[in-house]
Amino acid sequence: MKISAPAFLWRHNVSGLAVRTFEEAFELVNADLKAAAETEWDKHQVSPLEASDRKVRDARTMAAAMALQKPEAASVFATHLEMLNDPMVRESVEAGLAAGLSDLEAVKAAEESICAIFADIQDEYLRARVDDVRDVFRRLVESMCGNDSALPATPSAGHKDSKVVLVAEELLPSDMVNLDLDGIAGIICRRGSPTSHVCIISHSKGIPIQIGVDISGIKDGDIVSVDDPMVGATSLSKLARSARRRVFVNASNIDEVVEAIASGAEGIGLFRSEFFFMHSPSLPSFEEQRDYYMQLLDASKGHPLNLRLLDVGGDKQLPYMPVEKEDNPFMGVRGIRFLLKHRDILETQIAAALSAAEQFPGQLSILIPMVSTVEEVRAVREIMGDNPEGLVRLGVMIETPASVLCAPGLAAECDFFSIGTNDLTQYVMAVDRSNSEVSSLFDPLSPAMCSALAITVDAAHAAGIPVGVCGELASDPRATRFLIDLGVNVLSIAKL
Amino acid sequence: MVSTKINLAAPAGLHARLAGELVKLVKEYAGSEVQIVTPQRSVNAASILSLLSLGAKCGAELEVRVDGGREEEALVSIAHFLETATI
Numbered sequence: 001m002k003i004s005a006p007a008f009l010w011r012h013n014v015s016g017l018a019v020r021t022f023e024e025a026f027e028l029v030n031a032d033l034k035a036a037a038e039t040e041w042d043k044h045q046v047s048p049l050e051a052s053d054r055k056v057r058d059a060r061t062m063a064a065a066m067a068l069q070k071p072e073a074a075s076v077f078a079t080h081l082e083m084l085n086d087p088m089v090r091e092s093v094e095a096g097l098a099a100g101l102s103d104l105e106a107v108k109a110a111e112e113s114i115c116a117i118f119a120d121i122q123d124e125y126l127r128a129r130v131d132d133v134r135d136v137f138r139r140l141v142e143s144m145c146g147n148d149s150a151l152p153a154t155p156s157a158g159h160k161d162s163k164v165v166l167v168a169e170e171l172l173p174s175d176m177v178n179l180d181l182d183g184i185a186g187i188i189c190r191r192g193s194p195t196s197h198v199c200i201i202s203h204s205k206g207i208p209i210q211i212g213v214d215i216s217g218i219k220d221g222d223i224v225s226v227d228d229p230m231v232g233a234t235s236l237s238k239l240a241r242s243a244r245r246r247v248f249v250n251a252s253n254i255d256e257v258v259e260a261i262a263s264g265a266e267g268i269g270l271f272r273s274e275f276f277f278m279h280s281p282s283l284p285s286f287e288e289q290r291d292y293y294m295q296l297l298d299a300s301k302g303h304p305l306n307l308r309l310l311d312v313g314g315d316k317q318l319p320y321m322p323v324e325k326e327d328n329p330f331m332g333v334r335g336i337r338f339l340l341k342h343r344d345i346l347e348t349q350i351a352a353a354l355s356a357a358e359q360f361p362g363q364l365s366i367l368i369p370m371v372s373t374v375e376e377v378r379a380v381r382e383i384m385g386d387n388p389e390g391l392v393r394l395g396v397m398i399e400t401p402a403s404v405l406c407a408p409g410l411a412a413e414c415d416f417f418s419i420g421t422n423d424l425t426q427y428v429m430a431v432d433r434s435n436s437e438v439s440s441l442f443d444p445l446s447p448a449m450c451s452a453l454a455i456t457v458d459a460a461h462a463a464g465i466p467v468g469v470c471g472e473l474a475s476d477p478r479a480t481r482f483l484i485d486l487g488v489n490v491l492s493i494a495k496l
Numbered sequence: 497m498v499s500t501k502i503n504l505a506a507p508a509g510l511h512a513r514l515a516g517e518l519v520k521l522v523k524e525y526a527g528s529e530v531q532i533v534t535p536q537r538s539v540n541a542a543s544i545l546s547l548l549s550l551g552a553k554c555g556a557e558l559e560v561r562v563d564g565g566r567e568e569e570a571l572v573s574i575a576h577f578l579e580t581a582t583i
Contacts, residue, residue, distance in 0.1 A: 079512045082519055082544045089545070114545055121551030129512050129548050197512075 001208050001232035004225045005185040007218050008164035018104040018144045022093055025143035030084055032139075037077035076132070076173045076197050083136045088114060104144055111137035128193035135172035165224050167215050173197040181205055186226030188213045203230050206477055233496050236477045237264070240491050243484045248304075248492035250470055254292075257299040260496060267304035269492020270367065270418065270470040271296065273349070274311050282320050283345065289352035297360040304363055306395055306418065306492075307353055309380075310345060311369040313338045330426070335370025335397075340379060350383050357392045365393040367418055372402035377413040390415075398467075399423035404452045407459035417460045418492070419453065421471025428452050444473040445482070457487045468492055498571045499533075499561040502579045510552040514583055515544045521577055527565025530574060532558055541574070 020028075083089070092113055096106030111134065118130040163185035168175075170191040176198055187202055187209040194211055202209040208228030218224060229235075237247040248269030249260035253276070257268055276292055277284060284292070297305060312318055313334030326332035339346040350366065357364040368380050377396055384394065396403065396410050399420035403410060411417065425444045426433060433442040443449065453469075460467035468490030473479050475493040483491060506514050522530045522541045530541035532550065534557075539546035541560075552558060558578065562571045 075513055079516050079544070082516045086543045086545045087540070088543050117545075117549040121549065123509055123551050123553050126509055126511060126548065126551045126553075132512060133545065 001229075002225060002227040003165075003186050003208055004223055005163050005165045007167045007188075007220060007222045007224045009215075009218065009220050010166055010168045017146075018102070019146040020144045022097075022103045022107055022140070022144065025140050026084070028143050029136075029139045030081070033077055033081040033084060037081050076201070079132060080136050080139075080174070083133060084140075089136075104141065107137065107140055107144065124193065125195040128196040131193065131196045131198065132173055135174050138172060139174065165226055167218050167224065169215070171198045173201065176201040181207060186210075186228070188215060188218075188224060188226060190215050199230075203228075203235060206231055208232075232477060233475070233493060236475070236480045236491070236493065237496060239477075239480050240484060245484055245488065246490045247496070248306075248468065248470075248490055249496055250492050250494055254295055254299050257296055257305070261299065261301050261303060263496040265303070265496050267306075267490075268296075268300055269306055269468055269490055271305055271307050272311065273307055273309065274316055277310055277312070277318055278316070283318075286348050286352050286355075289349060290355045293353055293356035293364070294359060297356060297363050300363065302360075302363065304365065306365045306367045308367040308369055308397070309336070309339060309349060311335050313370075330432075336368050336376045336380070337370060340376065343383075346380070347383055350380070354384065354387065354392055361391060364391075365395050365415070367395040367397055368414075369397045369420075370399060370423075371396050371410065372400045374406060374409045374413055377410060381413065398456050399427070401428050401452070404428075404456055407456050408462065411459050411463035411465055414465065416465050417456060417467040418490075419456055419467065419469045419471065419488075421449075421453075421469060421473040424452060424471070425449055444471070445479065453483075453486055453488075461487060466490060497561060497563045498567045499559055500571060500575050501557055501559050502575045504552055504554055504556045504558055505579050506581055506583060507554050509554050509556070510547055510550060512544070512548060514581060515547040517581065517583070518547060518574070518577065519544050521574060522570075525562075525565050525570040528567060528570045529563045529565075530570065531561040531563075533561055534558060 089110060092110035093106045096109045097103070101109060114133055115130050118127055118133065121127040163183055165186045165188060166179070166184050167188045169189070171187065171189055173196070184207060186207060189198070189209070189211050190213060192198055192211040196211075199209055199211065208226045208231040210226050210228060240247050246266045248267040249256075249263075249265040250270040250272070251257045251260055251268050252272045257271070260268060276289075280288070293307065296307070311334070312321075313323070313332060314329045317323060323333065333341060339349075353364060353366055366380070366384070368377060371377060377394070381394060384392065393415040395416040395418050396414045397420050398404060398407065398410075398417050400423070404424070407417070421444045425431075425442055425446075428448050429441050429443070429446060431438045431441040433439050457467050466489040467487075468474075469483055469488050470492035472494070474483070474491040475495075480491065504510060508514075510518075519542055522528075531538050532541045532547065533539075534550055534552065537550065538561075539550060541547060550558075560571060560575050560578065562574070
């Protein structure tokens with residue numbers, strides 16, 4: 001991910017005069033770290049009474065942890081607490097004091113001797129832990145110098161409306177925890193390691209970071225860019241694949257299919273066929289559709305492609321098919337409801353898809369939009385007829401509360417589920433996301449939505465069928481770990 | 497004194513969080529002195545900094561030595577932790 005924003009320069013200020021002894025500073029820092037490590041963890045505790053079902057409870061716990069975005073921070077504090085209390089620290093400082101050094105000199109000497117041991121470590125990731133050692137010692141030194149609020153001024157304070165790129169000589173893990181990261185679009189540091197806790201925390205919050213950049217010419221307010229391949233779709237797909245989940249891409253035309261496959265997508269999780277219909281001057285014939293679907297399957301080069309049946313109604317209309325105005329279009333004739341009212345369109349589309357699939361066995365699936373009853377799935381299955389040897393698989397979009405609540409019944413009638421989180425959130429939360437008065441309720445990870453996702457995944461797995469997520473939630477790197485832990489098999493994202 | 501050799505299971509090696517967990521486990525055996533030994537060095541397993549300074553990678557062969565206290569019990573539980581923890 002590459003971003004550009006005004007630079008915000010940040011420097012550490014430490015006076016060089018000791019006002020506390022090592023022992024006094026040790027006690028203060030120890031108490032601070034202890035409080036930080038413990039309170040951070042407490043926030044993630046969820047009452048066992050909140051949910052009876054273990055899976056749903058886990059889902060909620062994880063969603064809560066994600067919303068807080070501080071689990072990494074808590075474990076960093078716990079590590080720092082352990083380091084401060086390490087016998088090596090005390091022995092090393094006491095050796096310095098015995099040799100006649102002042103408290104401040106003894107602490108600085110201890111830091112250097114301990115950091116020197118780390119410099120010999122071969123493994124770069126493990127060597128980068130030296131950052132944490134320096135962080136602990138910096139806290140000690142700052143406390144000894146009477147600088148108890150070592151926290152940097154929050155950059156967002158002066159830039160309420162626009163985010164900034166934080167530019168620093170070096171950041172230490174505790175800086176990342178103390179900074180108000182909401183105001184930060186990206187981070188640039190001169191010193192540090194790409195595998196340090198600073199980078200890990202930054203990535204966990206979806207903030208791009210670049211280390212080893214010459215910052216000498218950068219002034220406050222300069223527009224600077226941060227380019228970090230570890231943030232965004234790359235990190236998402238890496239994480240998903242390491243957990244043996246499949247990463248698909250959503251597409252609306254042939255060019256997008258070609259691009260997705262070229263960039264490494266394992267399939268097309270959602271092909272929105274309505275755009276082909278909307279761009280045609282009139283209703284496309286069986287032959288036109290068959291040829292188009294064959295081009296699509298050819299473009300996806302042997303990878304699976306989920307063709308969503310014509311999904312019009314609501315806010316999407318076909319120019320050549322005027323429909324009656326509805327008072328409440330999002331609860332009206334949409335998706336499969338429209339198709340079952342226009343069976344000729346449905347039958348032609350399915351026939352064209354089956355015919356195209358003959359040349360590309362095992363590649364094509366049909367996805368039914370806006371399902372709310374088992375009968376709707378049966379109707380489509382019936383039109384598919386013999387579908388010799390399961391040539392085309394049949395999937396159900398889970399995007400209405402009804403489809404969640406009858407997920408076990410639907411799972412028995414189809415080959416896979418695909419959760420459309422945008423519509424599902426809108427319907428589950430009963431909220432119009434374009435209405436700013438209620439849009440804050442539009443949260444695809446609200447407890448109600450977490451339950452809906454867990455119910456759907458459980459029903460799919462109980463029936464032995466896979467389940468994918470193709471809404472915006474799938475493209476959000478902050479949700480990837482959650483969806484993996486929930487058991488989602490396929491993430492279909494906007495773009496790789 | 498009892499000892500055994502294990503291969504480190506954790507994919508990221510003996511990193512900070514794993515070392516922190518090991519220190520916690522070692523502290524449960526208050527009467528025992530626990531050392532982690534490599535061909536080069538031997539360190540105190542109750543010191544996170546010493547453990548990190550080993551720079552032990554995934555698969556590294558480590559010897560666990562326990563002296564005093566509930567030796568056998570400590571050895572089994574620490575060796576099992578290092579052989580199975582994959583955090």
